[in-house]
Amino acid sequence: MAVKGLGQLDQEYDGSNLKIGIIHARWNRVIIDALVEGAIKRMKFLGVKEENIIIESVPGSYELPWGTKRFVDRQKKEGKPLDAVIPIGVLIKGSTMHFEYISDSTTHALMNLQEKVDLPVIFGLLTCLTEEQAFARAGIDEAKSMHNHGEDWGAAAVEMATKFGP
Numbered sequence: 001m002a003v004k005g006l007g008q009l010d011q012e013y014d015g016s017n018l019k020i021g022i023i024h025a026r027w028n029r030v031i032i033d034a035l036v037e038g039a040i041k042r043m044k045f046l047g048v049k050e051e052n053i054i055i056e057s058v059p060g061s062y063e064l065p066w067g068t069k070r071f072v073d074r075q076k077k078e079g080k081p082l083d084a085v086i087p088i089g090v091l092i093k094g095s096t097m098h099f100e101y102i103s104d105s106t107t108h109a110l111m112n113l114q115e116k117v118d119l120p121v122i123f124g125l126l127t128c129l130t131e132e133q134a135f136a137r138a139g140i141d142e143a144k145s146m147h148n149h150g151e152d153w154g155a156a157a158v159e160m161a162t163k164f165g166p
């Protein structure tokens with residue numbers, strides 16, 4: 001299955017046996033919803049069944065590390081363990097240093113979380129200086145759309161879960 005334009009894929013992946021979690025913040029919701037949709041679209045394209053994509057949310061990006069840890073633990077406890085998880089958040093620079101502190105601390109926490117949960121934790125945090133940057137990276141602003149980064153995160157989740165699963 002030649003997948004046009006997916007430069008980042010190195011081989012064909014079959015996600016039909018994967019269970020993948022998406023946990024998203026609720027700040028900047030219009031952008032979040034586009035990113036989540038993009039991740040879902042790409043994972044379904046790669047064979048992940050809709051019923052195996054589990055969605056959860058937290059108030060803001062700062063809650064993503066803790067929320068992701070507990071989300072993974074809960075799925076395991078319920079006998080429906082995840083094969084990968086995609087935390088998604090959108091941070092947009094304001095007039096204070098809040099953006100810098102949340103971006104830096106959340107990024108490090110998500111990176112370190114992989115060891116703790118022993119699962120691929122895909123980096124789905126958009127850290128944008130302007131709303132325009134965020135819209136473009138969610139594929140919303142057609143004029144300047146880079147492409148929907150959520151699709152890349154969905155593809156990364158399938159690849160990492162397939163290649164490096166237990």
Ligand SMILES: O=c1[nH]c(NC[C@H](O)[C@H](O)[C@H](O)CO)c([N+](=O)[O-])c(=O)[nH]1
Nearest residue numbers: 025027059060061062089090091092098
């Ligand atoms: O996800 C975000 N959370 C934001 N703040 C909330 C933060 O993530 C926590 O939810 C809050 O501080 C409570 O812990 C943001 N800003 O402040 O700008 C933002 O842009 N994006």
